[in-house]
Amino acid sequence: MFRFIKGLFALIGLITVLLAAGGGYLAYRFLEREEPAPETIVLELDLDQPLAEYVPDDPLAGALFARTESLRDMVDSLDRARSDPRVKGVVARLGGDRIGTGKVQELRAAIQRFRDSGRFAYAFAETFGELGPGDRAYYLASAFDRIWLQPVGMVGLTGIGATIPFAREALDELQVQPELRHREEYKSFMNTFTEREFTEPHREMIEALVGDLHEQLVSGIAEGRGMDPAALRQLIDRGPFLDRESVEAKLVDQLGYFDEIRDAALDRAGAGAELVEGGDYLDVAGRPHGSGPTIALIYGTGSIQRGESGVDPLMGGASMGSDDVAAAFEEAAEDPKVRAILFRIDSGGGSAVASETIRRALVKAREAGKPVIVSMGEAAASGGYWIAMNADRIVAQPGTLTGSIGVIAGKVVTTGLWGRLGIDWEQVTRGRNATMWSPLSTYSESESQRLDTILDDIYGAFVRNVAEARKLPAAAVRDIAKGRVWTGSQAKALGLVDELGDMDAALGFAREAAGLARDAGVTLRLFPEPESPWRQALDLVSGRSEAAATTAVLGRLQPLLRELAPLVRDPAAETLSMPPTGLLR
Template identity: 80%
Template sequence: MYRFFRGLFALIGLIVVVVAAGGGYLAYKAWDREEPVSDTIVLNLDLDQDLAEYVPADPLSEALFARTESLRDVVDALDRARMDPRVKGVVARLGGDQIGTGKAQEIRAAVERFRASDRFAFAFSHSFGELGPGDRSYYMASGFERIWLQPVGLVGLTGVSASVPFARGALDELNITPELRHREEYKSFMNTFTEKGFTEPHREMMEALIGDLEGQLVSGIAQGRGMDPAALRQLIDRGPFLDREAVAAKLVDQIGYFDEVRSAALARAGAGAELIDGADYLRSAGRPHVSGPTIAVIYGTGSIQSGKTGVDPLSGGTSMGSEDMVEAFDKAAADPQVRAILFRIDSGGGSAVASETIRRSLVKAREAGKPVIVSMGEAAASGGYWIAMNADRIVAQPGTLTGSIGVVAGKMVTSGLWDRFGIEWGEISKGAHASMWSSLTPYSDTESQRLDAILDDIYGAFVRNVAEARRLPVTSVRDIAKGRVWTGAQAKALGLVDELGDMDTALGFARQAAGLAQDAAVTVEIFPKPDSPFRQVVDLVTGASEARTAAATQAMLARFQPLLRELAPLVRDPAAETLTMPPTGLTR
């Protein structure tokens, strides 16, 4: 009995401490939302980092863990600031190539909207790729009014390239036999395990992707810097550029240090101007789109899986759990205040079953009278396209990786590896196909037939659903499918995507679908809505929530994520992710 009461009082004490800490933090946040002291503001943005697509707003997690800045935070800060008369301009620091093409295009579009509101925008870099590529960061910078480069810095503008791993030689050394099948020849995910180099279809696809993305890079930079595309291509073939060479080539406007850029920006803004970090500004001024009819926004990011959303250590972000996605769509569809749903997708796919579960929840929301507009981010391919295809309208960035309408499945036969180490496995089974998924034996003839039937069925359903959803002939879909990855620009030409643009473009279509003017004021509300701080405390104490553990795990793995992203194709289980985009070496 004593131990019971001791545990009870300890639990009560923990609740009191956590509630007090959370309450104190929320009180601080309320106090901290007072207006900035200055009436003249210059935004300060750090774009020299990888940006998560979206970080859920979680007051308790913010109290216990460091908050990670997201793409949404950067874009919201720029969109809020362009409507704020106190904000006169922005200074952004860029450098490495951590941000992928789709996100770079999203940020650049937000910068262009900001500049169109008669505000200045300065870009600064210590080096656009220090002894490494800097093409995407320079592409973003070319959307700014002026570009500053620190002395001794480089402009690593060298063109677009991609590296794809092939592990067949290593598997042969380990006596591991890949038994993988795909539909169809461009579904090259299995090639990582089965080949020692590019197959002809794989090479054809990659060359087309690189060619289109290089064209987008050149046209964007040429437009931003007022240069002839042909002349720019000649410049790129001479890169990377030393600081003085970059100035002479008109790739950079001025050489200087960040304190000089800051002084120039504050002088441009006027007397009493202050440089304020984007996150601090957003916390003080609030996000845009907080009045008017409600548009629900649902984020679907990461590898698609059945069950709950969790942390994906390979990407550093969250996986997309089908249960949570269904809950989000169901709640948005049932909310009478919601006029339309904006579904933001950043995913290379995953489980076919989970993808179908999410697709069905989108269809049900439309049947309930809620239009659904999809906005594609860095990638919306394979399973990521499966969950998008039934939307009322699909908007993609030109550099979004999408399509990959195909399927892959199979297993690794490891019996040779165990033989090498003298390890014997005893196995007892009853049923002709009881050991079908065992890694100890290859598929029998009848098991191979069943696997082929599964692949044919999933691929057939994928093609038929695309044809029906996109109002295309089945034969046409088969021609453009075959597992092939397309850029957003290519996908639009093929009818897989409706419009090219960013999330703001998609929000405009959501307004139209809701019967509103394209520029009407709307309230953007994230679904599912976050739990109250008290509910979060209860979940934390009772163990009902894994959010804190997930956040800690993500922080611990952050320093290893660049390496893990490169190794991801080699360690994922191909049998568990039948709708997965092949590795392209192009996403971040």
């Protein structure tokens, strides 16, 4: 009886907490909406920060904790504002080189659409990389009408570079033996563990990637600033630039402080104009694409894994669970209102099995009569390409990292390390290949044969599926596969993607696939749908939100962890992983 009463009071307490949390959230939203937006608006965006590809809608977290910005927030703010007569222009803070090329190109396209609507766009930076690189931040700034730089700031325009760690010597010192194999020579993920320097194919691939991305940087800045590309290359070789040098080189229009560019923007906007932050503007105005026939939007972001999606503390982002993404496709395919599916991918791959689960869900959605258009973000490589290849159309940014059609498998043998630590292990086994996955022994001859069979089978399936999906000869796919990473522009020339463009361009193709005009109004509906505030409150109380708190704690360590990720990830756990390029942010 006592236990029943205790449980009853616990339940009442839980309900009270939920009611308080939900009521507080609803009151917050009500009060927030009560404050009307100004009649004349200058949008203010903070682009001086890392941007997640996408953060699931989480209104309770938004009420209780600091707002988390995402690429989607930024682009949606600009796209909604360009059709709002109250919005006259945008002022953006930028300068940190913490947004990757693919995301920068997505933002540049959104800024260009905003400017094409007759509105102005001002960029402000305290510095474009303070004693560090600022190339991509300046690349983004070059899409704006005018660029202001704070005095004493710099323009760290020095060119694109890639840095990749090689840990073989350290592993030898630790007496750790990597037993890794790949298909084929450009699938260089294992090189971090097995080599002391670039192999020839690895260097060739990185040289080609850096070269293409550098040309994209040059051509984009030259177009935005009205400069000759050859002259700009010479400028880059002279960088970085001090504040006065930046003005003399016409890289910057004016030196000044943020309050000065703010006042200039408000004056241009007209009497009564006020700055409104992008997130606050979206709360009031709502996201774009809110009326018309329904197009489903499914996000596939982060490392691909079996099971549920979650948080990846190491990389500071989401992980893509095959169960959740496949369920989203199934739900969208069964919804009679959905006319087409837009699948946004930002992933360097992961589990081959999980990737196949998602690919099959995409195929089944198409068989159910729902066209699927893929929009590639920062990366859609290895497993990220596997889940994309069967789409009706694939759209990538020129700077997207894609391809990496290959496979890696193996293990890291740690017997020598344990011996140095004075720890001995004994094993009792039955079965010829019982120690195949054990980190305590190298592969026996029969185990080695089975591993090669597995690699050959997965790689063969990858090549065959790409050939069938992309309608390419298998021999041609083998020539461009071999584990090699390509930029989006290179991949288009090879037939791995159909079009170059951003998510807005992919949405246009989704409209066409749904039998609509390319610029028709549509409702872009997220699958799976966001949880209700009550469900979020229950998660908060039950502890499911602890992962988010862990990620926040690790936030300051993530830049270092990203650089060291190839060293701390299990190379045997992700058979379809893009090799490290030293380029992503």
